[in-house]
Amino acid sequence: MxxxxxxxDNADEDLVRKLSAELNIDAVLSSLLVHRGVNDFEGARYFFRPDQRHLHDPFLMKDMEEAVIRIEIAIAAGEKILVYGDYDVDGTTAVATVYSFFSKQYKNMEYYIPDRYKEGYGISTQGIDYAAQNGFSLIIALDCGIKSVDKIDYANTLGIDFIICDHHLPGAQLPAAVAVLDPKRADCEYPYKELSGCGIGFKLIQAYAEKNGIRFEAVLEYIDLACISISCDIVHITGENRVLAHFGLQKINTNPCVGVKTLIEVAGKTPGNLTISEVVFLIGPRINAAGRIDDAKHAVELLIACDEKAAREKGMMINSRNQERKGHDLNITDEALEIIDSDEVLIGKKSTVVFNKDWHKGVIGIVASRLTEKYYRPTIVLTQSNGHVAGSARSVLGFDLYEALCECKDLLIQFGGHKYAAGLTMLPENVEAFKDRFEEVVSATILPEQLIQQxxxxxxxxxxxxxxxxxxxxxxxxxxxxxxxxxxxxxxxxxxxxxxxxxxxxxxxxxxxxxxxxxxxxxxxxxxxxxxxxxxxxxxxxxxxxxxxxxxxxxxxxxxxxxxxxxx
Missing domain, CATH: 2.40.50.460 (OB fold (Dihydrolipoamide Acetyltransferase, E2P))
Structure with missing residues (x-):
């Protein structure tokens, strides 16, 4: 291709010269710094020397005080607390972080990961019913919940309180939870907006530890998990995320938790020189494979493990699921390529939408990414699940996929995501109409240069x-x-x-x-x-x-x- x-474009020449002189470095390096917003010696020191003191005060986040107080009340009263998170890397690392930290202070806790196929993404009615039936009165939701207004209303009728820890964009209405921790809230003045879901969970345990006299080292035990979430959820590695990723990567390479060490070993590597890229391509797929092929609870079990033998057994099982995932991935990719290459009309379009009712739902996102790499245009892969058609979408540089789906929303049951990746659900009878509508929207809005990889x-x-x-x-x-x-x-x-x-x-x-x-x-x-x-x-x-x-x-x-x- x-x-x-x-x-x-060239960086400001005066700034580049000034920075080169101050730092005694090549002008090319100074221009790289200027493009990253580093304009003086102090900015360079902050950039080049990440420091744990650069982490922001967690109580600057809107509702953090309320969240900590509600947890303190629950612990003091002996309430049952359920830690709830999504089934991807960010969600499972977040659950492992928050559950592991609080379970060392308090035992009346469990965690819950929704079933990808039966419950779908985010907070589910089934999950809330599980909490009600088993006497949980507080749910800490991680990496999800910011748009679950109706689900939180339902939980409130059952006497179940929620603390939402999310990093996605809120909708027009916030859920009526006890606390909603999300730096992207319009009324939240937290200095850094790009934390991962696990990053929000990390800030929650940091705040609780600070208020309750728990040493910060007890929080740092989970910084390797924060780093994995930052790497695999493709959030910005700037500001506070850069600090978390820097020290998290150090821990991964020197003293990872038992579960992370096991994942590295079953991937055929040893800690020591792993990069963010290797975290993404070695650790991330194995954590994800648990939920794609089987049950994401296995990933949490591994990440919270303390016993090396048990972790090894769980890690080998998850690695086996990853091998199974690869098989589905390659087979479905081949079938999708055959569909496209045998259809001259589809080859000539500016979007790709392919559907097969028998494809494995757990890997269609990976297949969508592969098709996007090959044909470089907005791509959606669809399969049938629980009587509906589910899809995973990927975009190309500069094209807003989410906005394109908004133009098709009358044909969809639900959809969500962001500019470059999204998920969607529709009725089977709407598939053909959706293909046509999506192509119309893409053709009318995409720029010619956006269809050429850059x-x-x-x-x-x-x-x-x-x-x-x-x-x-x-x-x-x-x-x-x-x-x-x-x-x-x-x-x-x-x-x-x-x-x-x-x-x-x-x-x-x-x-x-x-x-x-x-x-x-x-x-x-x-x-x-x-x-x-x-x-x-x-x-x-x-x-x-x-x-x-x-x-x-x-x-x-x-x-x-x-x-x-x-x-x-």
Whole structure:
């Protein structure tokens, strides 16, 4: 697939010069900082030196005082408390965090994860009924609930109080809960708005600990779980999230909780050098697989485990579910590709909507992501579940998927999500009408350039600038993620040094140099088609990120090539 190379506008030259002088660093590094809102020495120190003191006072969050007081009352009165969370990574890490912390202070507690297939996302009537039937009078809901106005009203009629801990955008009306913790509330002045659901849970236990004289180290025991939620829920890695991710990643690599250590081991890795990216691709899918294929409670059981033998058994079972998930994922992806490739009308559309009543609901989100990568257009994968048609949607850069679904809402039973990912439910008889409507909306609103995948390039770089100090400082920009992505550079007129070769069936391994520079090792994933053109003496441009390659305890700088372009 051809991709657009989009070079970021130059940063303010005066600011770049000033920052370079103050920090004694390369102007390219200063421009990266300015683009991240870092304009002076103090800002750079805050950015490069995350500190636990940078975590905000949890009581700045609207309703935090009310939430803590209600928990204190419940504990003092011996009430039964139910910790309730969604079945994805963010929800299960949030439940594990809050349940583990409070169960060390108080024993009259349980946790509850809704069944993906029987109850669906968020707070369910079945979950509330379970609480009523089993004598729970307080539910702490994590990573869900901000739009569950009717469900909270129902719980109130049963004498069940709710504390909502959510990070999604509220609707026009807030639920009538005892406390609604969500920095995205219009009336919440909390300084940082992009916490994950587990992040909100972390702030709740931080507030309770602070008010009740519990040492902060007891809260930090769960910072590895907060890091996993931040990584896998694709929230911004800026501000407070950057602090949580920084220290959480340190804990993952040095002293992870038993469950996280087990997940790393069953993935074939050892703690020590894991990055945010590896957390996303190794730990996240295994936690998710529990709820996609079986029951997300297994993931919580693993994450709260204290016994290594029990954790190992649970981890192996979850790893097996992940292998099963991969099988469903690949089979359904192949079937979906066949549907698209055999239909000339569908190939020519600006959206993709595919439906098969027999597809496994637990993996259609992954399949939607794969189809979006291949065809690069707004994509929805539909299957049948409990008499309805359920769908998972993914978008492309710059296109607001949620707004497009709003234009189709009369054909939907319900939908929810955000700009780039969403879930939806409809009646089977509305599928064809929905396909047509969604295509109409996308065709009328998407820009031509949004249908071409883009590589965002941060700056031009000469290979000679990649020296040890530059690389050492660049590494301090990590942890990387949304709003702080690993920088991508462009270098022009580079040459192959020696021979380029194929690794696997589609990847290129080579070394490149510019005139007068040393050669740098490169890996170019899925660029095998360029191999015949990569001859000594033939100039070309590359865009790439810079990383450290570790192989059998040997470390060297490697360019991870995102794009290759030859002179026309």
């Amino acid at each position: 051809n991709k657009r190379w989009a070079i970021r 590589i965002q390039i941060d700056a031009e770089l000469r290979l000679s600038q990649i020296e040890p100090k530059f690389f050492r400082i660049l590494n301090q920009f990590a942890p990387f993620g949304p709003e702080n992505m690993a920088p991508v550079f462009i270098s022009k007129n580079v040459y192959v040094s020696g021979n380029a070769g194929l690794v696997g069936q589609a990847h290129i391994k080579m070394a490149v140099m510019q005139e007068g520079t040393a050669a740098f090792d490169c890996i170019a994933f899925n660029h095998g088609e360029y191999l015949p053109q990569l001859k000594p003496g033939v100039p070309f441009d590359i865009c790439y990120s810079i990383e450290e390659n570790i192989w059998r305890e040997r470390r060297n700088i490697q360019l991870n090539i995102k794009g290759i372009r030859f002179k026309s």
